[in-house]
Amino acid sequence: MAEAERLDAQAEAVWAAVRAGSAAALEYLQDVAGYSRVGYHGAIPRDPETGLPLTDHSTGRYVDAHEWIIASFDQHTSRAGDPQLHIHNAVLNRVKCPDGEWRTLDSRALFRAKDAAAAIGERVMEEQLTRDLGVQWATREDGRSREIVGISETAREVFSSRRWRSGPVLRSSPQRLRLSMGTRHRGGPCSIWRSS
Structure with missing residues (x-):
């Protein structure tokens, strides 16, 4: 308390x-x-x-x-x-x-x-x-x-959508990549990516 x-x-x-x-x-x-x-x-x-x-x-x-x-x-x-x-x-x-x-x-x-x-x-x-x-x-x-x-770089990255939206694709999880694609390209990636 x-x-x-x-x-x-x-x-x-x-x-x-x-x-x-x-x-x-x-x-x-x-x-x-x-x-x-x-x-x-x-x-x-x-x-x-x-x-x-x-x-x-x-x-x-x-x-x-x-x-x-x-x-x-x-x-x-x-x-x-x-x-x-x-x-x-x-x-x-x-x-x-x-x-x-x-x-x-x-x-x-x-x-x-x-x-x-x-x-x-x-x-x-x-x-x-x-x-x-x-x-x-x-x-x-x-x-x-x-x-x-x-405040560590890791903590800033966790709370900053700009960091992971613009960061390298190779470091992104499939979920983050899908969210990023949806933000950038209205509707997201093709069905192959949606299944992962």
């Missing part, structure tokens, strides 16, 4: 770190990209006869839109079914501005800030996992992300 309680507490600490990272990313986005556009933001209008600009600037302006409505959903697996704790945050594309009007968010600002927000979220999660559970991190050999130190 004590072991089950310890594992439950550890699992909750992991989820708390994932949620803290998500909250930090959203806070950053609301701060740096929480704006809406009012007025005309397109090309500067020109006189139809002379072709000269009618003004030297667009007439639009940006207004604060930092109070977002967000629905967050905890997720336990990737699309491929691999274990992958993460959170989906659905942001309502309407926000009440200081003048009381509901407007859309400026999507260009969100797009520019999304990579920085993701980096902040990952860093906050990593730091909390290190502080609360003693987890250590290292950058992967390909440099694309970081992973927890001490």
